[in-house]
Amino acid sequence: MSAHSPGRPTWVEIDLSAIAHNFGVARRSVGPDCALYPVIKANAYGLGAVPVARALVEAGAAGFCVAMVEEAIPLRAAGIDLPIVLLSGFIPGLEHQVLALELEPVVFDLEAARRLSRLREADAPLFPVHVKIDTGMGRVGCAPDELPAMVAALDQLPGLKLDSVLSHLARADEEAGIETTLGQARTLRAALDALGPRGQGLRLSLANSAGLLGTPLARLDWVRPGIVLYGASPFYPRRSWQDDGLRPVVRWLTHVLSVRDVPAGTPLGYGHEFVTTRPSRIALLPVGYADGYGRVLKGRAKILTHGRQASVVGRISMDLTLADVTDIPACRTGSRVTLLGADGAGFIGIEEMAGWMETIPYEVLCRLGPRMPRRHLFNID
Secondary structure (H helix, E strand, O other): OOOOOOOOOOEEEEEHHHHHHHHHHHHHHHOOOOEEOOEOHHHHHHOOHHHHHHHHHHHOOOOEEEOOHHHHHHHHHOOOOOOEEEOOOOOOOOHHHHHHOOOEEEEOOHHHHHHHHHHOOOOOOOEEEEEEEOOOOOOOOEOHHHHHHHHHHHHOOOOEEEEEEEOOOOOOOOHHHHHHHHHHHHHHHHHHHOOHHHHOOOEEEOOOHHHHHHOHHHOOOEEOOOHHHHOOOOOOOOOOOOOOOOOOOEEEEEEOOEEEEEOOOOEEOHHHOEEOOOOEEEEEEOOOHHHOOOHHHOOOOEEEEOOEEEEEEOOOOOOOEEEEOOOOOOOOOOOEEEEEEEEOOEEEOHHHHHHHHOOOHHHHHHOOOOOOOEEEEOOOO
């Protein structure tokens, strides 16, 4: 059990051993010949990119994926020297940083590659880049039939080396999307085949978490596991973390600020949307929507304290939340409260909270507010 220490009484715990376990699930799914480049963009989905990256280096990551240049800066400063793929490219003006940080950008057009080439010193080692093609996502990337011309033009740019061709799956998490997923995999393979001998030695990447777990044809040479590492099934809501053999990663804790006894008929919170129907004990919790505990959770969410479940009542405020602990007499000022994770036999997972919030587990994690401390632990009990 985590001890409360001086400081803010609300924090997030991240189980690095669970992340390593989940990495192992991804590794076993793709086999030993496929490289894993974990996705640690958005500060490792809000959980802390540097400590998460260090744990994944130990677990056997071949490299990492981020979305933007600034996400790579703390990784390099912390001594993470594995390849870092820049999934969303870079805007003009950031070429010097891309080169200085030794990032491997995904390029969608030749102009970005030309800007890098112009800055690359003649005697420097070749700089790896990756080309993205649009096989059905409809966001970025050249058309598959444009790939030969793109590759030929890249080959003429001094200082650059094309490492791989990649694309992104649009419906791999959907049961009804299997034909789309298979079609995207075939399109990517056909695009490489169209390069003829030039395609030899180029790697292919397509699979995200859903693709690497559910579609063998999408695994190819390197994969980009994301949500699977952080303890949620990419197939939620039709599959859960237990179904995919994952371990929960996140525990979100707070402590009771005060407990009040109020009579029946007492309105609580903004708008008086909740009125007690019985004499009640109401706990005040120092957490709110500024921390990612969204207003949509009112009347839906549960909390755990002393191993028992209680309901969140009234509107959630920016910094405070109310819970009805009438049926938990042991609850008092200072009692520990679990918002996510295990408490005795009780458990609240990010998938369950995603259901309450009418969203996906990705957003639950990414909305965890930066003012809450992150505590990176091994084997949370």
